Amino acid sequence: MKTVNLPFSVSVAAAVLFASGCSMTMEQRWEGEQRWEAFDQRMQQEIGVKTEDYYVREWGKPLQKRQTPDGGEIATWEFRDYDDVQSWNQDLTFGPDGILTGFQRDHWPKEQG
Secondary structure, three states, X not given: OOOOOHHHHHHHHHHHHHHHHHOOOHHHHHHHHHHHHHHHHHHHHHOXXXXXXXXXXXXXXXXXXXXXXXXXXXXXXXXXXXOOOEXXXXXEEEOOXXXXXXXXXXXXXXXXX
């Protein structure tokens, strides 16, 4: 019976997975950018239409909330993928009536130049 060095095997597997995720082709990067652009377009269309209650139903409870000077609030949701290797924050701004008035997203890892 052949024995396998478990720590070595895990290290090799992790290195292969890490390298395959980091060496994106230009096409894969382009597709990723197109997905973010499509997401931004969808969010832009939801301004003035969707409510905070809608996003709570869709995405769950936000990570944090902050009051705005006009009596509205900014709610932040954080999403993580691939064992926390890729993540994004979504800040949604709502007016005093609870209607979406703006959004801002931040994702990482950032694109490599």
